[in-house]
Amino acid sequence: MDSVMLKQNVGDAFERIFGSAPSAVVTAPGRVNLLGEHTDYNGGFVLPMPLNLEICIAIGPGSKPGHAELYSLNFDARAEIALDGDKADEWSDFILGSFRFSPDKPDLAKGYSLAVGSSLPMGAGISSSAALEVASLRAIAALKGEDEPDPVAIAIAARRVENEFVGMPCGIMDQFASSVGTQHMALFLDTKTLDYELAPLFSDHRFITLHSGVTHKLTDGSYEQRVKECNSACEKLGIASLREVGISDLDRINAIGGVEAQRARHVVTDNQRVLDGVEALKSGSAGLFGKLMVQSHLSQKDDYEITVEETDTLVEVALQMGAVGARQTGGGFGGSIVCLVKEDLVDRWCEDMTTRFPETTVLAIS
Numbered sequence: 001m002d003s004v005m006l007k008q009n010v011g012d013a014f015e016r017i018f019g020s021a022p023s024a025v026v027t028a029p030g031r032v033n034l035l036g037e038h039t040d041y042n043g044g045f046v047l048p049m050p051l052n053l054e055i056c057i058a059i060g061p062g063s064k065p066g067h068a069e070l071y072s073l074n075f076d077a078r079a080e081i082a083l084d085g086d087k088a089d090e091w092s093d094f095i096l097g098s099f100r101f102s103p104d105k106p107d108l109a110k111g112y113s114l115a116v117g118s119s120l121p122m123g124a125g126i127s128s129s130a131a132l133e134v135a136s137l138r139a140i141a142a143l144k145g146e147d148e149p150d151p152v153a154i155a156i157a158a159r160r161v162e163n164e165f166v167g168m169p170c171g172i173m174d175q176f177a178s179s180v181g182t183q184h185m186a187l188f189l190d191t192k193t194l195d196y197e198l199a200p201l202f203s204d205h206r207f208i209t210l211h212s213g214v215t216h217k218l219t220d221g222s223y224e225q226r227v228k229e230c231n232s233a234c235e236k237l238g239i240a241s242l243r244e245v246g247i248s249d250l251d252r253i254n255a256i257g258g259v260e261a262q263r264a265r266h267v268v269t270d271n272q273r274v275l276d277g278v279e280a281l282k283s284g285s286a287g288l289f290g291k292l293m294v295q296s297h298l299s300q301k302d303d304y305e306i307t308v309e310e311t312d313t314l315v316e317v318a319l320q321m322g323a324v325g326a327r328q329t330g331g332g333f334g335g336s337i338v339c340l341v342k343e344d345l346v347d348r349w350c351e352d353m354t355t356r357f358p359e360t361t362v363l364a365i366s
């Protein structure tokens, strides 16, 4: 569903459920990450790209002071949240957290109504939660009459919602890509300084985001464990952040041994792959970019241990079927893969993949 249609549907649903037209209707996109995985909470480099799959929120004043009344089109469910309440381990947490951390400081004693709709599948590893946070923060800003809120401030607030309210120790990549990124451009971000640059996509190749059908879940502790292992690697290396080491330090990293060496090796080499990948985008070298994607997948598989059998197989077959690059994308443990395919092969490649793996879905072709 395109953005215009989604906004129309969510606006109409708001009016049907809450009995008046919304004050504002906003959207925020999900993202696919092209290179640089689990580097963001290590102060490293990432290369995500927003997708034209979005979360849409219609907002208006509500009738219950101190509460937000919510309606989800996708779940066809209503919920009511106390704006000073605790998290409930529900989708509404991302909205509640956004009220609490919004740079626009909404009056929590007032009442609000929100209708939420989405063209973005959940659990596909393309950042539905970051999109929900960014859309919520944009909606809150719009209700205050702020039509162009600072996108970097929104990204920072959205990450705080995850870290400090939801309790997920993620980096800033997803929120930044959703809030600051531009469609059809890669976003090269230095997560240490928040300096960023847009890089063009290839004119003769397409990035295809393919959902493996394995729902990824980062709340079972595996993500948090990786964060801890990286911190432990830093302790062993006597540094404050893995950003302080690069590929010239690989001997030193290998010497600490164990799982810490593996995790640090992945982060350091994936950081380098982002830097090399940006150059490949700028010079139109799809072949080189593809090689970096494959190396990144193997590093996620062998050193970071966040791939699953299904995504490993998909990557292998994607390459056999003619992709120049393929890798698991996002937090890992399932979710989606991203592949780089020559433009004139795209249709056939998508058909071959989805026929051979009926549980997969092509989410986006960029």
Ligand code: GLA
Binding pocket: 033, 036, 037, 038, 039, 040, 041, 170, 171, 172, 173, 174, 330, 331, 332
């Ligand atoms: C999740 C997190 C991001 C990032 C990726 C892995 O999507 O939200 O901050 O760490 O995993 O690159």
